[in-house]
Each structure stands twice: as C-alpha cells, then as structure tokens.
Amino acid sequence: MRLDAVALTIPLPRAVPPVLALGPFLKNTVCVTKDATAYLSPVHGDLRTPEAIKAFEDSVERLVEAVGVDPVRIAHDLHPDFHSTRYAQGLDLPLVPVQHHHAHAAALAAEHGLDAPVIGLSLDGFGLGPNNESWGGELLLAEGPRYHRLGHLALLPQPGGDTAAREPWRMAAAALHRMGRGGETAARFVDIPASGLIDRVLDQGFNCPATSSTGRLFDAACGLLGVHPVAEFEGQAPMALEALVTDPQALPGGWTLENGVLDLLPTLSRLTACGDAVEGANLFHGTLIEALAIWAEWAAEETGIRSVALGGGCFLNRVLREGLAQRLGQVGLRALTASKVSPGDAGLSLGQAWIAALTE
Secondary structure: OOOOOOOEEEEEEEEEOOEEEOOOOOOEOOEEEEEEEEEEOOOOEOOOOHHHHHHHHHHHHHHHHHHOOOOOEEEEEOOOOOHHHHHHHOOOOOEEEEOHHHHHHHHHHHHOOOOOOEEEEEEEEEEEOHHHOEEEEEEEEEEOOEEEEEEEEOOEEOOOHHHHHOOHHHHHHHHHHHOOOHHHHHHHOOOOHHHHOHHHHHHHOOOOOEEOOHHHHHHHHHHHHOOOOOOOOOOHHHHHHHHOOOOOOOOOOOOEEEOOEEEOHHHHHHHOOOOOHHHHHHHHHHHHHHHHHHHHHHHHHHHOOOEEEEEOHHHHOHHHHHHHHHHHHHOOOEEEOOOOOOOOHHHHHHHHHHHHHHOO
C-alpha cells in the first residue's frame, strides 16, 4: 500500500461494502472503506484553489488504488457547487448525497465503533441543510444512513452573507437587531463606516440569510465584546475569545429552550453590559456549555438515547469540548469526542463513508 495515499485508518463497527466519500469543501479529505476499515487521505486544504483541487483529484485515484477496491457508491456533500460534488457527478457510480451535520455525527459514531443511533450535537460555521438552509447549530437523531433534526440554535440573520464570517461586528449588529436595539450599532462600531447603515439593511432583510450557525453565534459574542470586530480570517475572533477564558460561569436564565430551539439571546444581551472581554468570555462559554448540556439531556429524554456525538469545528474549542463532555457525564450521558480524526471538516469524509456504506 502506498503510504502517501493513506494518512489514517479507522476500524469500523462492522464490515461494510466498499464506498468512496469525497469530503467537504473546507479542509478536505477523502475516505474509502474496505471490509471493516476506513482509510482516510491526507488533508488537501480548501477546494478553492487549482492546487488543492488537483491534490484532491490525485488523492482520490491514489487512495482507491492503494486500498485496492472498486467502490460501489460515492458519498458527497449536499452543496451542489462544491468541486467534490461536481467531481462525484462526473463518475459513473451511484451517488449518496450526505447532509453535512449528519456526517459529523456519523464520523464520531464510526470512530467510537458504535453501530447504533446517537444524538448528534453538530456545531460549526456552515453546512447546507434541506431547502438551501444555512445550518450550523444542530441537534440531530442520527440512525445510520438516516437522521432527524430534533432542534437547532435560534436563527440569526447573517448580514452580508459569507462576509459576516470574517466581520464579527455584523453578527453583533444582527443580535442587537433581534433584541430591538439596532439603533445602538453605529455607536458601538463608530470606526466602521458601514455600521451606520446595517440596521436599515437588517430591517429590509437584504442579503441577510438566516442561519442557525454556532460559529456565527460565537462571532456575535465576539463582536459585542470588541474581540476582533473585523478579523483577518474566519475563526480568528472565536479562537481569541476562547483564549480569554479563565473560569467559565453559567448565566442564570441565559437561554430559552422551546420546541427544540435553543436561544442564547439573553446571554448576548448580558454581554452588551460586560465590564471586559474576559468576563464576557467566561460568561459566554460557561452558559453555552450549560445550555447545550440541558439541550442534550432533553433530547435523551425524548429519544431514550444516551450517547451524544460532539462533532463540528466548534469542538476544536477545548473549553467547550471538555466542559461539555464533563457536564454530560454528570447527567449520565456518554459524550463521544474525536481523538483519532478531527471533529471538524477534516474528519467529515469518515462520516460520509459510514453513511454511504450503510445505505442500501
């Protein structure tokens, strides 16, 4: 076997048909299954450059050849514009479109050797949901090749679309608008010329797609606390916020939970009055951990399932990951965390492969 083709092997819960999974757009990897083992490629990067796309295509050929299988089907993301999706459509094999957050949950189940339903807490920046919805804060019941959405984070408008992922002040403006305090935005971000117009944009709903994204919730907190209101890259502000945490504290009444929708707007409102960013970082992380634990506990009572898969790029945040795993254990739930594969997009192809392998 060519060692450069395979970066990681994962024992699967049982033997499955050979499938090929083409991974996500960001931090792309591909995966092949053979018998009871999954083989993952090295990370190719984001499929937005010719170099990354060539690495991806070469890797597909090398991996299939190295493992020595003829895949019977191909898994790909739901997003129609990803290069991996178009590449899959160009191959003469049955296709299995896989929802992004379902794949995150399935990756954790596969890594832990669990051939059983799990509750999936899939928290990240973006994944395409049905009807072109922007998902990213999802509570799922994942049952092999099927999933059911039990709940999601309360929706926030995302002013400017993808631009908001690199300009957290925009998500802060969206949160203020939801609070009925949009008139405060310009004064909070006086050095940003567009801040004087954004409340009107939010009123009109122009280029403000609704999102359940946990990444954008983090950005809203960062913007309200003045942590990188304009970031150099996506994720810079949330990482800086994590680094400020000293002692996470849960805010009493800092969230609401109704019909499966978890809303942390009360916490964001409290952040507007924080004395400093350290206080805000502690409150935001501590409250989010407690709210997610209560949410998962509710899902366990609804479904009878006690295993909770913590998947998605937000679980690269150590404070969130370790705090939530500990809190889940205190209420008798088993937290499935990533150790061999990344909880983020670099591990997504494993979940796609496991879902496709179980699809009949």
